[in-house]
Amino acid sequence: MNGERGGLRTVTLTASDGARAEVATHGAHVLSWQAAGDARERLFLSERTELRAGVAIRGGIPVIFPQFATSGPLPRHGFARTLPWTLVDAGATDGGRTRATLRLGHTEVTQAIWPHRFVAELTVTIGGATLEVALAVTNADAAPLSFTAALHTYLRVADVARAALHGLRGLRYRDSTAGGAERVDRDDALTVPGEVDRIYLDVPTALELRDAGAPALTVDMDGFRDVVVWNPGAERAAALSDLELGGWSRFLCVEAAVVAEPVVLAPGAHWRGAQTLTAR
Numbered sequence: 001m002n003g004e005r006g007g008l009r010t011v012t013l014t015a016s017d018g019a020r021a022e023v024a025t026h027g028a029h030v031l032s033w034q035a036a037g038d039a040r041e042r043l044f045l046s047e048r049t050e051l052r053a054g055v056a057i058r059g060g061i062p063v064i065f066p067q068f069a070t071s072g073p074l075p076r077h078g079f080a081r082t083l084p085w086t087l088v089d090a091g092a093t094d095g096g097r098t099r100a101t102l103r104l105g106h107t108e109v110t111q112a113i114w115p116h117r118f119v120a121e122l123t124v125t126i127g128g129a130t131l132e133v134a135l136a137v138t139n140a141d142a143a144p145l146s147f148t149a150a151l152h153t154y155l156r157v158a159d160v161a162r163a164a165l166h167g168l169r170g171l172r173y174r175d176s177t178a179g180g181a182e183r184v185d186r187d188d189a190l191t192v193p194g195e196v197d198r199i200y201l202d203v204p205t206a207l208e209l210r211d212a213g214a215p216a217l218t219v220d221m222d223g224f225r226d227v228v229v230w231n232p233g234a235e236r237a238a239a240l241s242d243l244e245l246g247g248w249s250r251f252l253c254v255e256a257a258v259v260a261e262p263v264v265l266a267p268g269a270h271w272r273g274a275q276t277l278t279a280r
């Protein structure tokens with residue numbers, strides 16, 4: 001079902017079991033998700049975010065492509081999150097779930113700053129307790145292309161100070177709050193005492209977010225090797241003009257990512273990465 005939110009066109013997906021998600025064509029951005037039989041909103045969306053063409057949305061699931069953060073010459077986090085995508089398919093799947101696919105290809109605008117021909121597709125599938133978001137990229141050029149990417153998922157929590165992310169113990173991470181210093185996580189669970197900005201490398205297992213105010217949520221990755229965990233903390237959040245007062249305490253970003261080693265695609269080659277959230 002097509003609609004509008006702010007100044008953006010949206011597609012609302014409703015599965016037969018009542019699961020629901022809203023996706024803006026701008027950025028192929030998932031704005032909202034509710035699991036079947038549970039009215040709780042699972043994603044955080046800032047009350048102060050702008051919803052208009054060309055502007056990055058604070059919350060939901062920004063699609064980061066073809067550059068993570070400032071790791072290259074492109075605008076921070078690439079251009080996919082601020083460009084219009086095209087809805088190419090929506091409807092029920094054979095398994096009784098509901099899905100929508102949006103596409104972004106090269107244009108004069110992208111080629112002016114990133115001289116590659118590509119097709120990116122984002123497929124959002126809901127049903128039961130899960131939301132699956134899959135990013136697929138095809139190199140439509142005669143030369144190899146390389147990119148980094150992430151699904152910058154803002155998971156809603158009641159209070160980030162009482163939330164804990166399990167499954168990272170023993171893994172290496174780059175600490176972006178310490179100039180990218182590499183460390184090994186020795187904690188039973190990641191908690192958020194202040195700013196957290198880490199790139200975990202080669203994450204082999206599912207993660208579980210436990211939040212004192214809501215049932216747990218698991219995050220599964222397929223094709224994405226890394227996981228970025230980010231929360232600005234109170235001090236840095238104060239400088240984010242698109243985040244409401246105290247908003248930082250109501251989310252933890254857990255981002256399926258491919259950052260440490262860029263994906264390199266030969267001409268005609270294809271890559272796919274997916275993140276599945278499951279409400280417990």
Ligand SMILES: O=P(O)(O)OC[C@H]1O[C@@H](O)[C@H](O)[C@@H](O)[C@@H]1O
Nearest residue numbers: 056069076077152176197228230
């Ligand atoms: O404010 P932006 O551009 O949406 O980025 C938010 C954050 O995104 C995270 O992925 C990065 O690790 C952080 O360093 C960054 O601050």
